[in-house]
Amino acid sequence: MAHRDEIVAYANGLLEIEKWPEFAPAGLQVVGAREVTRLACGVSASRELFERAAGLGAEMVLVHHGLFWRNEPLVVDARLRGRLEVLFAANISLVAYHLALDAHAELGNAAQLARRLGAEPKGPFAGAGVAAGYDTPLTLDELIARVEAVTERPALVFPHGPAEIRGVAVATGGAGYELIRAAHEGFDVLVTGEPEEPSAATARELGITLVAAGHHATERLGVQALATHLAERFALDHTYIEIANPV
Numbered sequence: 001m002a003h004r005d006e007i008v009a010y011a012n013g014l015l016e017i018e019k020w021p022e023f024a025p026a027g028l029q030v031v032g033a034r035e036v037t038r039l040a041c042g043v044s045a046s047r048e049l050f051e052r053a054a055g056l057g058a059e060m061v062l063v064h065h066g067l068f069w070r071n072e073p074l075v076v077d078a079r080l081r082g083r084l085e086v087l088f089a090a091n092i093s094l095v096a097y098h099l100a101l102d103a104h105a106e107l108g109n110a111a112q113l114a115r116r117l118g119a120e121p122k123g124p125f126a127g128a129g130v131a132a133g134y135d136t137p138l139t140l141d142e143l144i145a146r147v148e149a150v151t152e153r154p155a156l157v158f159p160h161g162p163a164e165i166r167g168v169a170v171a172t173g174g175a176g177y178e179l180i181r182a183a184h185e186g187f188d189v190l191v192t193g194e195p196e197e198p199s200a201a202t203a204r205e206l207g208i209t210l211v212a213a214g215h216h217a218t219e220r221l222g223v224q225a226l227a228t229h230l231a232e233r234f235a236l237d238h239t240y241i242e243i244a245n246p247v
Contacts, residue, residue: 001037002234004028004060004093011230014107015100020128023070024098030067030084032093033059039238041227043216044245045094047082052241054090061087062230064109064223066096101222102128102172107229109172109222113191116150116221117143119168126178129171131187137164140189140209147191151217153246158200161188161209172218176210183208193218194247216245 008028017026040053044065053061067083076084087094102109105121110130114121119132138146140157143165147155169182169190176195183190183206190208193215203210224240231238 001035002236004032004034004036007036007039007060007230007234008093008095010233011095011097011226014229015097015104015226017097017100020099020103022099024066024096025068026097026100027095028093029096030087030092030094032087033091036060036093036234036236039227039231039236040241041223041238042241042243043219043223044243045083045096046243047079047086049241049243050083050086050090050092050094053092053239054086056239056241058090058092058239060093060095062223062227063094063096064098064101064219066098067094097223097226099128101226102219104222104226105130107222107225109219110170112221112225113150113172113218114168114170117146117168117170117191119170125169125185125187126171126175126181129169129175129178131185132168132170133166134168137166139163140165143168143189143191144211147211147213150221151213153214153217155211155213156195157212158195158203158210160203160207162207165189165209172222173215176212179203179208179210180206191218214245215247 040058041062114132125131167187169187
């Protein structure tokens with residue numbers, strides 16, 4: 001058993017949230033039980049996630065995409081009310097980390113994905129992403145097979161880069177807009193979640209490959225890594241709850 005505020009303070013410091021001002025408040029978003037014995041985690045806030053966490057007896061839920069975004073209307077609509085009702089009824093705290101979790105050099109989405117692909121992280125890319133590479137180059141087919149094995153879904157590929165893959169930029173989620181930066185910085189491939197409409201032409205004209213494997217699918221690893229880390233430090237039971245999402 002651990003105190004809610006102790007867990008949150010530790011996670012805030014670990015992820016250095018003050019370095020990532022953004023449009024989603026980081027850390028504790030909904031206050032629930034003071035004492036925590038079970039931590040549930042998932043990619044995105046939803047009523048289904050909270051209901052399943054309540055069914056497991058979790059006192060805290062950790063997510064990557066939280067409840068509150070500064071680009072959304074300031075109104076408690078049916079969606080937000082329903083989510084809050086579940087959290088209040090079960091006395092569950094909600095903790096959310098967005099860019100700070102994307103960017104963490106060990107636990108972050110980009111670093112975790114790069115390592116699962118067998119690429120060695122070498123430094124940051126585009127702020128919240130990771131620059132990574134292979135000492136022994138892969139073929140594009142080999143890289144795609146690794147991406148699809150990790151994300152458990154087919155990838156959308158614009159295959160206009162070199163035949164041998166050495167330099168890989170990894171920027172998870174909706175980071176397809178970083179394709180131009182990746183090309184200008186000399187990477188062979190950008191691995192991301194979602195492409196943008198111009199990405200097909202950009203890849204062809206700049207001679208780079210884009211591999212897009214899903215926003216949700218590329219951002220499952222960081223929240224699990226952080227939950228595991230917190231569970232080990234604070235002696236908590238923890239569970240990852242997968243809510244299927246094709247995006």
